[in-house]
Amino acid sequence: xxxxxxxxxxxxxxxxxxxxxxxxxxxxxxxxxxxxxxxxxxxxxxxxxxxxxxxxxxxxxxxxxxxxxxxxxxxxxxxxxxxxxxxxxxxxxxxxxxxxxxxxxxxxxxxxxxxxxxxxxxxxxxxxxxxxxxxxxxxxxxxxxxxxxxxxxxxxxxxxxxxxxxxxxxxxxxxxxxxxxxxxxxxxxxxxxxxxxxxxxxxxxxxxxxxxxxxxxxxxxxxxxxxxxxxxxxxxxxxxxxxxxxxxxxxxxxxxxxxxxxxxxxxxxxxxxxxxxxxxxxxxxxxxxxxxxxxxxxxxxxxxxxxxxxxx
Amino acid sequence: xxxxxxxxxxxxxxxxxxxxxxxxxxxxxxxxxxxxxxxxxxxxxxxxxxxxxxxxxxxxxxxxxxxxxxxxxxxxxxxxxxxxxxxxxxxxxxxxxxxxxxxxxxxxxxxxxxxxxxxxxxxxxxxxxxxxxxxxxxxxxxxxxxxxxxxxxxxxxxxxxxxxxxxxxxxxxxxxxxxxxxxxxxxxxxxxxxxxxxxxxxxxxxxxxxxxxxxxxxxxxxxxxxxxxxxxxxxxxxxxxxxxxxxxxxxxxxxxxxxxxxxxxxxxxxxxxxxxxxxxxxxxxxxxxxxxxxxxxxxxxxxxxxxxxxxxxxxxxxxxxxxxxxxxxxxxxxxxxxxxxxxxxxxxxxxxxxxxxxxxxxxxxxxxxxxxxxxxxxxxxxxxxxxxxxxxxxxxxxxxxxxxxxxxxxxxxxxxxxxxxxxxxxxxxxxxxxxxxxxxxxxxxxxxxxxxxxxxxxxxxxxxxxxxxxxxxxxxxxxxxxxxxxxxxxxxxxxxxxxxxxxxxxxxxxxxxxxxxxxxxxxxxxxxxxxxxxxxxxxxxxxxxxxxxxxxxxxxxxxxxxxxxxxxxxxxxxxxxxxxxxxxxxxxxxxxxxxxxxxxxxxxxxxxxxxxxxxxxxxxxxxxxxxxxxxx
Numbered sequence: 001x002x003x004x005x006x007x008x009x010x011x012x013x014x015x016x017x018x019x020x021x022x023x024x025x026x027x028x029x030x031x032x033x034x035x036x037x038x039x040x041x042x043x044x045x046x047x048x049x050x051x052x053x054x055x056x057x058x059x060x061x062x063x064x065x066x067x068x069x070x071x072x073x074x075x076x077x078x079x080x081x082x083x084x085x086x087x088x089x090x091x092x093x094x095x096x097x098x099x100x101x102x103x104x105x106x107x108x109x110x111x112x113x114x115x116x117x118x119x120x121x122x123x124x125x126x127x128x129x130x131x132x133x134x135x136x137x138x139x140x141x142x143x144x145x146x147x148x149x150x151x152x153x154x155x156x157x158x159x160x161x162x163x164x165x166x167x168x169x170x171x172x173x174x175x176x177x178x179x180x181x182x183x184x185x186x187x188x189x190x191x192x193x194x195x196x197x198x199x200x201x202x203x204x205x206x207x208x209x210x211x212x213x214x215x216x217x218x219x220x221x222x223x224x225x226x227x228x229x230x231x232x233x234x235x236x237x238x239x240x241x242x243x244x245x246x247x248x249x250x251x252x253x254x255x256x257x258x259x260x261x262x263x264x265x266x267x268x269x270x271x272x273x274x275x276x277x278x279x280x281x282x283x284x285x286x287x288x289x290x291x292x293x294x295x296x297x298x299x300x301x302x303x304x305x306x307x308x309x310x311x312x
Numbered sequence: 313x314x315x316x317x318x319x320x321x322x323x324x325x326x327x328x329x330x331x332x333x334x335x336x337x338x339x340x341x342x343x344x345x346x347x348x349x350x351x352x353x354x355x356x357x358x359x360x361x362x363x364x365x366x367x368x369x370x371x372x373x374x375x376x377x378x379x380x381x382x383x384x385x386x387x388x389x390x391x392x393x394x395x396x397x398x399x400x401x402x403x404x405x406x407x408x409x410x411x412x413x414x415x416x417x418x419x420x421x422x423x424x425x426x427x428x429x430x431x432x433x434x435x436x437x438x439x440x441x442x443x444x445x446x447x448x449x450x451x452x453x454x455x456x457x458x459x460x461x462x463x464x465x466x467x468x469x470x471x472x473x474x475x476x477x478x479x480x481x482x483x484x485x486x487x488x489x490x491x492x493x494x495x496x497x498x499x500x501x502x503x504x505x506x507x508x509x510x511x512x513x514x515x516x517x518x519x520x521x522x523x524x525x526x527x528x529x530x531x532x533x534x535x536x537x538x539x540x541x542x543x544x545x546x547x548x549x550x551x552x553x554x555x556x557x558x559x560x561x562x563x564x565x566x567x568x569x570x571x572x573x574x575x576x577x578x579x580x581x582x583x584x585x586x587x588x589x590x591x592x593x594x595x596x597x598x599x600x601x602x603x604x605x606x607x608x609x610x611x612x613x614x615x616x617x618x619x620x621x622x623x624x625x626x627x628x629x630x631x632x633x634x635x636x637x638x639x640x641x642x643x644x645x646x647x648x649x650x651x652x653x654x655x656x657x658x659x660x661x662x663x664x665x666x667x668x669x670x671x672x673x674x675x676x677x678x679x680x681x682x683x684x685x686x687x688x689x690x691x692x693x694x695x696x697x698x699x700x701x702x703x704x705x706x707x708x709x710x711x712x713x714x715x716x717x718x719x720x721x722x723x724x725x726x727x728x729x730x731x732x733x734x735x736x737x738x739x740x741x742x743x744x745x746x747x748x749x750x751x752x753x754x755x756x757x758x759x760x761x762x763x764x765x766x767x768x769x770x771x772x773x774x775x776x777x778x779x780x781x782x783x784x785x786x787x788x789x790x791x792x793x794x795x796x797x798x799x800x801x802x803x804x805x806x807x808x809x810x811x812x813x814x815x816x817x818x819x820x821x822x823x824x825x826x827x828x829x830x831x832x833x834x835x836x837x838x839x840x841x842x843x844x845x846x847x848x849x850x851x852x853x854x855x856x857x858x859x860x861x862x863x864x865x866x867x868x869x870x871x872x873x874x875x876x877x878x879x880x881x882x883x884x885x886x887x888x889x890x891x892x893x894x895x896x897x898x899x900x901x902x903x904x905x906x907x908x909x910x911x912x913x914x915x916x917x918x919x920x921x922x923x924x925x926x927x928x929x930x931x932x933x934x935x936x937x938x939x940x941x942x943x944x
Contacts, residue, residue: 004761005729021740022779056600056760068768069780072740074760076599077770077780078592079622085556085589089596089604090760092580093554097600097761115592118585278580285578289553290601290759292578293723300719301577303545308715311535 003294006053007096017052018042020072027066033210033222034063034131036184037102038070041129043187044194045073050098058087060103060112062138064131064210067102081112088124088274094290095275098198099126106136109145109165120174120203125273127197127204132167133212141215148256164256167207168248172241172266177202179244179266181251183209183222186262193264202273209260228263238267317370318478318525319378322470323408324387326354326363333467334365335707336492337474339536340484341369342709345529348536350707351377351911356561356645362407371528374708375673375833379915380415382523383478385470387453388428403433410434421447421523423473425466427454447521449473449512456508461500468501472508477518478525482509533712539677539703539830540565542710543633544573546681547605551721552631553579554604556593558586560612561645562701563635567607587612591619594630598623599769601723601759603685607633607697610652611642614659620694621660626769627692627746627757627794629724631684636700638909647909648702650829651881653889656698657858665794667695667801668857672814672832675714677703680812680855682720687804689724691754691797698857700880702911703830725756732764736776743767744776748789753796802859813864817843817850823925824872825851826865826901827879828886831912835878838917845918847926854886860893869894874941875901876925878917882907884939898942905937912936 019042028034045055055073059065061080068075074097078086087101108116108130119128135153136142142155146167150159171179178200182190190208197204209222228234228247236243244266251261278284285292292298320337324330331352338348346369354363368378386409403410409424409431416422422441424431431437431450441448453469468489475482482505489501512518543566547555553574557567571581580597584590587608594606608616613634623630634656638649656668667687671677677699684695727735735756736744745767747755755776758765768778773790775781805812816836827835832853842849852868854861869875875897877887884903891898904920906912916936923929924938931938 003728004759004763006763007761009763020742021738022777053763053766054761058596068770072742072766074766075768075770075778076596076626077768077772079618079771082588082592082619082622085584085592086596086599089554089556089582089593090600092582093597093600093602093604094759094761114585115589118589283575284580287578289578289580290761292553293551293601293603293721293726294728298721300551300721301548302717302719303548304712304715304717306576307545307548307573308535308712311537311541312533312712 003291004094004096006051009051009054010049011051013046013049013051015042015046018045018072020070023069026070028063029214031211031213032063033133033184033212034067036187036190037129037131037208037210038067040187040190040194041071043191044198047191047195048198054096055098055100056087056090058083058099058101060107062104062107062136064102064104064107081107081110081115083107084112084115084119084128087126088119088122091124091126092275092284094288095125096288100129100198101126102129102131104137105130105132105134105146105167106144109167109170117170117174120171120176120205122274123175123177123202123271125201125275127194127206129194129206129208130167131210132207133210133216135212135216137212137215166249166252168252168265169245171205172245172248175203176205176266177268177271178204180264181207181209181262183225183260183262184211185221185223186225189227189262196264202268202271222260225260225262228261230263238264241266316526317368317378318383318523319366319368319381320383320385320474321364321366321381321412322385322387322467323362323364323412325408326357328387329464329467330363330365333471334367336488337471337485338367338707340488341367342534342536343487344481344484346371346526347374347528348707348709349374349377352705354646362404362411364408364412369525371526376837376914377911379913380417382417382420383474384412384416384420384422385474386412386422386424386429387466387470388425405429406433413440416444416446419445419522421449421477421521423449423451423470423477425453425470426450427452449477449516451512453508457504460504460507461497465501465504468504469508472505473512476509476512478523480525482506534709535712535715536707536709537674538565538705538707539671539674539699540569540705542674542677543681543697543699544569545715546678547631547685548573548577549717549719550603550682550685551719552603552605552685553577554594554597554602556582556584556590556606558584558590558608558612560609562637562704563607563609563612563633565704566633566635587615588619591616591632595619595623595628598630599628599760603689603721603723605631605633607635609635609637610639610655613652613656617659620666621662622771623694624660624665625771628769629688629692630694631688632694632696634696634698635704636698638907644909646701648700648830648911649880649907650700650831651883651885651907653698653828653857653885656696657889663791663795665693665798666858667693668698669695669812670698670829670855670857671703672829672853672855674703674708675710676812676855678714686720687801689722691752691801692725692757693797698829700830725754727756727758727765729762729764732758732762737764738777742777745778746774746790747776748793750793752800753793754800798859805856805859806861806863811861811864812855813861814853815850818848819850821850822848822873824868824875825849825917825921826854826868826875826877826890827851828854828857831878831880834912834914835917837914838921841914841918842921849921857889860889862893865890866894869897869900874925876904876921877901878904878912880906880911900941902941902944903939905939906935908935
C-alpha cells in the first residue's frame, strides 16, 4: 500500500480546491498577467483531476513566486532561480507526484539559466511555466533577460544595449521535449497548453507572456495574438526539429515587432523521460524511492555486508 | 636510530601506478598483522609531476604518517615534461629521487631505478649518502620489467626488491596481486616480482642495513579504508539513497564511492550542472521524502551557501559534506588544510542554524557521518561533515567491527498519513507544519503526496502553515523555535554515551594540546612522545564544531596550565572559535599553525611544543608558525 494515498486518487476536484482559505484573492497588481497563469493552472489541474495533495508546485523569487501563495497544493517557494533543481529532485525521489515549477523570466532565463538548460537537457517529466513579462517586476522595473533591445529602465538609463534572450530557441537547443508559448490574454489556449504540458512525459516548457501594466507600461498587452498552429499564415510541423527551430526564430523576432505568435512550437513524444532513461540503465529504482522509507518490511542493506569485503 | 617501523615511500610521476601499487602493498602489510597508515602527496596535474605515497607499518597502533621515512623506492618519472636542465620546472625526471632525500632518515634504504635515473645528476649525492649512512641499491627496474612484460611494471619489480631488502614474505604480495589483477597481466607481474626479489636476494647483502619489516598480529579482523570510504558507508547505513554533486578535488572521492555503490542498493546519484544545483537537489529529494546528501570542497561549497540557507529556513533535513583543501580560491587543489572552518560555520545570510562535525579519524568519520544524518532528520536542520584532503585520502586499518552496525533508515521527525489525520490543520485543511510551541522546537513534517499533509515550504519567514508573514510576533516565535533546536541538539549530543571529543594522555597533566578534525591522530602521537621525553601533556581532539561542546572544552582547559592549539591553517580559526564560544581563556591558548600544503608530522608538534611552550624560544623553521596567547 502506498504511503502517499493522495497520488492517483482520482477524486473529483473543483477549481475551488486549489484556492487557499488565506488570501483567496491574489494580490498582484490590477491587470497583471499573472492572474491568467493562476486561472489557467487551476483549470488544467481540475481538468486532469489532480488533487492538491498529489501536486508539488515549486517557485522561485519574483512576482511569479507568489503563485505558491494563491494556489493551494504542496508548495515549495524556493530561492531566486532555484525552483528547477528542487523540483527535479522531488520528481526523482517520488515520480508519482505531479511536479510543476514556475518562475519569472529573470528567475528562469537569467539567474537560473544554467538550471533551465540542464533540466531541459535531462528531460525530466515535469512542467515548467515561465512568467515572461520582459521585465523585473518585484524589484520595480529593471531590464530583464527578455527585455527588448533599447528598453530603458532605472538600471539601463540609455536603453538596453543587449539583444533579448530567445527563450524558445534556447529551450529547443537545450533539449526540452515540449515547448509552447501562450499569453495571459488567451485563457483557453493557456489552459489547453498547461494540460498538454502536464500530460507530456518529459520536460514541458511554457513561455507564458504575462503583461506587466505597472513596470512595463510601454509593452504590449500581447494582443492581438495569433495561434501559429491554427493560423493559415503559418505552416510548420511542430514535431520536426528544423521547422520548429525556424518557427521559433520567427516568433521571437516578431514579438519585438509587435506581433504576438503563440502555440505549440515543438513536441517530441518519442523521447524517453529522464526517469525512464535512468531506470533503463539501472540507476533508479522501479519503485518510488520515497515509498521505501515508509515500508516497514523493507530490508535495508548494510555496508558491512555489501562493501566491506574489498577492504579486507 | 633503531626503527621498529617501516615507512616506505614509493615515488614517481602521476600516472606511474603509485596509488594502486601502494594500496596493494599497504593491504598486504595489514594482512600480515601490522597496523598501517598511508599518506598521499600529489600535484594538481593529470600526468607527470612528482608524486609519492608513504606507507607506515608497525606492530603498534599508527595514527599518523610519522616523521620522515626510512625506505625509498624511487621509480623515476616516466611522464616528466621538462627533461631539459634549466627549463622552468627543472629536471623533473630525477625528482622522485632528488626531491625525497631531505626527509629520509639516517640509516635509510634507497632503491632507485637506474634505468631511468642517474644519481650523478644530483649534487653531492655520494657525500650525502655517506653522511647519512644510507644504503643505496641502484637497480635497473626498467630493463627487468621490459624483459618480462612491459615497462610500466617497473613498480612490481620495485616491490619485489623492497620485499627482499625489508624481509617481507612474498606470499602477502602475491595474494593481493592475484586478487587485484586480471589474468593477462598477472602472470608477467608475478614473474617480475619473483625475479626482482631473487636477484636482489642473491646479488646483494640484504642485511647490510637495519630497516626491516616488524612482526605483528591483530586481535580481530581489520579493514583498510579511507575517511572518504567511511563517510560514504556511514551515509549508506543511515539509509541515504540520494546524492547530488559536482566533481571537485578532494570531495570527488566521496561522490564517486556513493555513485558506484548506490545503484546496488536502489539509490540515485545525480551529477549536475553546478554546486548550487547539487545542494538544491539534495534539498528537493529530502523534501520529497528521502534521505539525501550533497557536498563539495571549499569553492563548490561556497556555491551551496544559498541552498544551505534555504534548508535552514524551510527546516529541510540535509547532510552536506565539505572536504577542505588549501585555499584561498583555487589554492593548492590537492593539498590538505583546515581553513574552511569559519566558511562552513558562518556562510549564508542571516542567523545560521546548522550542525557541523569534524571527525578526527577514519572510524570517527563513519560514526559522526551517521550522527550527522540522525541529527539532521530528527531536528530538521542541515548537518555538515567537515573533513579534509588528508583524512579523505589516507588509508588506515580499522577493526571491521566498527562497521558492523544496523542500518537506520528513519526519516526522523516525519509523520505518516495516519499521524497526519490527528495533527493540527488550519481551517482550509493545510497542515500546520511549522507550529510555534513544540517540544525541542521540532515541528514534524509531512511529505508531498501524503493525504492531509499539504503545506508551503518557503525561504521567507512564515506562519505555522507556511504562509509568508512578516509580523514581529510570528517572526520572534519562529526564530526562537528554530534556535531552540540547537539547544536541544546540544543537550542531545552531551547526553550520548560516547562523546565526539577524543581525550588522550594522562588525566593529570601540566600542559594540554588541543586540535580539531584530522590533525587528531598526529597530535596524539606527539603527546605520547612528549610524555616519553618526560613532559606532562595530554590532548583533546574536538569534533563538535557546532554546537560547540563548551563544558567539555572548558573542563579540559581548566585542568591544565597552558594549552597549545594545533591546526592546519594560518589564521587560528579553531582557537578563535574556542575563545568566541567560551568567552575566555585568551591568555591560556597559544597556537601552532601549519599551512604549507603538508600535514603536521608528530615531530613538528613535539618541536613546536618544546620550543615555544617549555623553552619559550622562537620557532626558526618554515614548516610551522607560533602565535602566542593574548598578553604574551
